Amino acid sequence: MLTDDSQVKTGLKPLKVDQILLAAEVEFAERGFEGAGMKGIAKRGDVSQALLHYHFGTKDKLYAEVIAQRSKKINEERLGLLAQVDLTSKTALSGILNALFRPPLGPSGGARSYARIFSGLIVGRERDQALVKEHYDPTAQKFIESIRIVLGHDDRVVAAQSYTLALGALIAVIARDGRVERLMGESRQKQDIEEILEQLIKFSTGGVLALAAA
Template sequence: MANTQFSTKDRILGAAEELFAQHGFSGTSLRQVTTRADVNIAAVNYHFGSKDNLVTEVFRRRMDDMSAQRLERLRQAQEASPGELEPILAAFVEPALALAQDRNGGGAFIRVIARAYAEKNDGLRKFLSERYGHVLRDFARAMAACVPGLSKEQLYWRLDFLAGALTYAMADFGLIKRPTGVSDATHRTKAAQELIRFAAAGFKS
């Protein structure tokens, strides 16, 4: 029974993620989700209770793990390279780019993130701030120790710009496309290296 429940819940989340990426949150109905997942509305109500809860679970499924990876990488960077900015930036950037390359729906989730930026959804923004805001604050404190000449306002402006550039890189909207014969992993590594170098210069200037 547990396996069946997990399979049903996972199908609903996968269907919702794809539809939110295509049509946005307000443009997707629960009926569309149930049709795509091949379940009835009772299954959605049982597992999630409401559409708002379904939206937040789509984010939790991906971002809980990514946030944990970021924080663990941050801890390792501070222990191994105290006072160095680049390892901290790598801890922030690399797990996110790895998520973007996840073949099991990673691309769709990146479009869902873009929807979250574009659509005015106060409930979702509140959820993201409350659940993941501490991650940004931990990184901000770590970065502040590396660039003590920046004011708190300057630091947060630059961290905001970094998050925007990272989202752009994750969505692969840029001019630099993966060359023929280059693996996704190699291309992702190159993108991370260039973004980290760019961000480090911005924080240190």
């Protein structure tokens, strides 16, 4: 990962770094990790391939940097929203789920490009699993603990199951590729984020409470 100091020393400005990471994000989303190439990323980022290799090294390292930077934005917003939830209130569970779902669907989530990457991370290969463990699991643990507190359970089993299944519901709609609307009927207009959030929260709330009751 490039720090501010390394950017100064190498002459690569932060704005250019962001430009390259966004270019890489689109390339990985459209072509997958195996299909994406440093040449294509360099072209999208409007930099030379040599410069790209010099600053980021390998494709693996660039991919890891894309995940690190985007997950940082998502997790910071998630934890900020979670901190605002009163875990003793009747709406606490809905608040927790809103904090979980809203950032990936909003600007922090990087729109459709990262949505494709995000979906693949959860069911990805060893490389993806390692990145999820590093960049997402610490935040996930905080959400699981919050769910456990709200449910009033002593152990974390149901809370962890609830978190995992809720995340699965998010993955089903995060790409916003029109499939949900297509299944509703061809004339159905594309749902906006608030409508998707409302449905996700209602669906997941019901599922969590059903698991807790069982």
